[in-house]
Amino acid sequence: MNFTPLWTAALNAFSNFIIVDEHCRIAYMNKPYTEILNVQLEDVIGKPIKSVIPTTKLPEVMASGKAHIGALMTLYDHKTGKDISFVCNRIPLIEDGEVIGGVAISTFNEVGEIYNLYSEVEKMQQQNELYQQTIEQLRKQTNPLDYIIGTSQAIQQIKSTIAIFANSGLSILLTGETGVGKEVFANALHQLSSRSTSNFVKINCAAIPKDLLESELFGYEGGAFTGAKKGGKIGKFELADGGTLLLDEIGEMPLPLQSKLLRVLQEKEVERIGGVTPIKVDVRLICNTNQNLTQLIQDGRFRADLYYRINTIELAIPPLRDRLDDIPDLCNFFVQKFNRENGSYTQGVEQEVLALMQQYIWPGNVRELEHVIERLCFLNPHSTIGIASCDFLLNKLSGDHTLSRPAAAFSSLQEQRSSAEIDLIRQTLRQTDGNKAKAARILGIDRTVLYRKLKKYHID
Ligand SMILES: Nc1ncnc2c1ncn2[C@@H]1O[C@H](COP(=O)(O)OP(=O)(O)OP(=O)(O)O)[C@@H](O)[C@H]1O
Ligand SMILES: [Mg+2]
Numbered sequence: 313m314n315f316t317p318l319w320t321a322a323l324n325a326f327s328n329f330i331i332v333d334e335h336c337r338i339a340y341m342n343k344p345y346t347e348i349l350n351v352q353l354e355d356v357i358g359k360p361i362k363s364v365i366p367t368t369k370l371p372e373v374m375a376s377g378k379a380h381i382g383a384l385m386t387l388y389d390h391k392t393g394k395d396i397s398f399v400c401n402r403i404p405l406i407e408d409g410e411v412i413g414g415v416a417i418s419t420f421n422e423v424g425e426i427y428n429l430y431s432e433v434e435k436m437q438q439q440n441e442l443y444q445q446t447i448e449q450l451r452k453q454t455n456p457l458d459y460i461i462g463t464s465q466a467i468q469q470i471k472s473t474i475a476i477f478a479n480s481g482l483s484i485l486l487t488g489e490t491g492v493g494k495e496v497f498a499n500a501l502h503q504l505s506s507r508s509t510s511n512f513v514k515i516n517c518a519a520i521p522k523d524l525l526e527s528e529l530f531g532y533e534g535g536a537f538t539g540a541k542k543g544g545k546i547g548k549f550e551l552a553d554g555g556t557l558l559l560d561e562i563g564e565m566p567l568p569l570q571s572k573l574l575r576v577l578q579e580k581e582v583e584r585i586g587g588v589t590p591i592k593v594d595v596r597l598i599c600n601t602n603q604n605l606t607q608l609i610q611d612g613r614f615r616a617d618l619y620y621r622i623n624t625i626e627l628a629i630p631p632l633r634d635r636l637d638d639i640p641d642l643c644n645f646f647v648q649k650f651n652r653e654n655g656s657y658t659q660g661v662e663q664e665v666l667a668l669m670q671q672y673i674w675p676g677n678v679r680e681l682e683h684v685i686e687r688l689c690f691l692n693p694h695s696t697i698g699i700a701s702c703d704f705l706l707n708k709l710s711g712d713h714t715l716s717r718p719a720a721a722f723s724s725l726q727e728q729r730s731s732a733e734i735d736l737i738r739q740t741l742r743q744t745d746g747n748k749a750k751a752a753r754i755l756g757i758d759r760t761v762l763y764r765k766l767k768k769y770h771i772d
Pocket of ligand 1: 460488490491493495496601645
């Protein structure tokens with residue numbers, strides 16, 4: 313092959329440059345390439361490329377008709393006695409729709425470093441895939457409803473409603489006092505739905521300044537307002553596309569934003585602030601509130617039409633005092649949680665303490681119980697939690713509950729419970745002729761608890 317010196321110099325400027333004919337036989341190889349392979353050009357011309365370079369991918373490229381651009385290849389360099397890596401392009405030569413040959417050319421030389429990074433990235437991608445598979449398997453093994461602790465009738469009822477509606481895509485409103493676990497139930501709803509592999513986006517309407525809430529929810533285009541980020545910002549609605557959006561403390565949403573939210577829900581598309589084109593979104597909405605929305609509607613602070621749009625299904629989570637049966641399971645769960653987190657070995661909560669806990673009104677609900685257990689675990693890192701470390705709980709019990717009673721209806725419930733307790737204690741004492749130890753045994757409570765109750769209710 314006779315090239316002018318200029319052509320030869322140009323072709324030798326690459327570490328490898330090779331041309332093959334339609335049968336994958338070598339038609340040309342530049343000098344640097346022959347040196348790397350330690351061959352003579354005249355010996356390899358006309359030979360099948362695979363017989364000279366066994367690792368070549370050029371035949372595959374020709375068979376598929378699809379080029380490899382930016383591929384990495386490694387060869388043993390006979391000149392230096394080391395492996396050498398290139399970034400190369402492999403291109404099929406096509407004329408009138410027929411592959412008439414192929415060409416491979418290096419685009420970067422000496423890319424050992426890039427190659428290492430590439431292998432690292434590849435390794436991480438493989439690891440990531442493995443993690444994804446493991447997460448998926450774990451997700452399949454664990455029923456998301458198992459993360460909701462409690463077997464009281466109320467909780468069982470809510471769990472079965474969640475199981476029925478999780479996959480429906482209907483909007484759900486979770487109501488209940490602070491700390492009852494609305495977020496725990498919202499999580500289960502998302503995890504149990506077919507949307508669980510997409511985003512679960514949460515936004516707390518009370519925690520974000522009112523004038524920022526709109527841009528957080530709907531996003532904005534670059535330069536939409538002073539201080540806006542140059543490239544704009546994606547909103548939570550877009551982020552939750554295909555998944556679930558949890559609007560926490562929805563009762564705190566300002567009225568003008570409520571109108572915009574209603575429009576978005578009806579039209580299923582959002583418009584970023586300063587944007588002109590609406591963006592289609594497929595979002596399942598869950599709203600949480602510890603406020604009485606009907607009261608807010610009456611006060612003119614919440615739109616009735618939005619309320620009817622978001623409460624297609626309303627799940628009212630009862631306060632802990634109305635499901636005292638859940639206390640032992642919750643205590644056990646939190647003890648184990650703190651043991652895991654702190655490396656401690658608290659054994660559990662004694663019956664007597666559980667009985668005490670079941671007399672308290674828990675204005676802060678499960679969250680308050682969790683903190684109480686945290687404190688008790690800290691005090692009893694290696695033993696069971698007994699009455700001896702419960703002074704602060706007794707103080708809570710003897711405190712003025714009316715101050716922390718969140719619902720008026722509760723006052724009568726608590727009074728009824730106290731009055732029933734007084735009757736039962738009096739009756740048992742009469743039965744035992746005033747023998748307190750015997751009465752405590754019959755009542756299934758510790759003697760100290762009975763003494764405390766006698767004092768509390770002023771029973772002689
Ligand atoms: N049934 C439950 N099982 C396990 N943990 C629970 C349960 N209910 C509540 N918790 C725990 O109690 C704490 C409070 O729950 P959560 O934050 O969901 O309450 P909330 O109803 O959203 O309260 P708020 O209205 O104040 O936001 C959390 O740490 C949560 O994990
Ligand atoms: Mg919450």
